[in-house]
Amino acid sequence: MAAPRKRVLIVDDDEDLRDVMQDVIMGLGHEALQASNADDAVALASLGDIDVALIDLGLPLVDGFEVARRLRATERAASTRLVALTGYSDAQSRKTAEEAGFDDYLVKPVGPDAIVALVSPASA
Numbered sequence: 001m002a003a004p005r006k007r008v009l010i011v012d013d014d015e016d017l018r019d020v021m022q023d024v025i026m027g028l029g030h031e032a033l034q035a036s037n038a039d040d041a042v043a044l045a046s047l048g049d050i051d052v053a054l055i056d057l058g059l060p061l062v063d064g065f066e067v068a069r070r071l072r073a074t075e076r077a078a079s080t081r082l083v084a085l086t087g088y089s090d091a092q093s094r095k096t097a098e099e100a101g102f103d104d105y106l107v108k109p110v111g112p113d114a115i116v117a118l119v120s121p122a123s124a
Contacts, residue, residue, distance in 0.1 A: 007030070008119055010025075011035045011054065024116070038067045039062070041071070052081045068084075083106060
């Protein structure tokens with residue numbers, strides 16, 4: 001039996017990175033949506049059920065911590081698996097991410113295997 005198709009939201013201001021992650025996710029048979037900023041991320045999440053959101057913490061204007069807080073405040077994203085995807089590896093950033101509502105924390109660069117693990121059935 002095939003694994004259920006998931007909707008994955010990629011939130012990063014780096015277009016090339018978003019495109020690479022989208023290619024990996026779509027190659028696994030899942031749907032991938034892209035947002036380059038907080039407002040677009042929240043708007044996309046409000047349109048439909050997102051299973052996993054990969055969120056860069058270092059977004060311009062409104063950071064990824066605030067994106068997570070906003071998503072957690074919405075009914076539609078309450079059960080979305082939020083994954084911080086960042087270059088920040090310090091303990092304070094990890095703690096702030098946890099407090100903001102992130103479920104997982106990955107430090108860039110993140111390889112395709114990590115993305116595969118995030119959308120695999122065992123990680124749902």
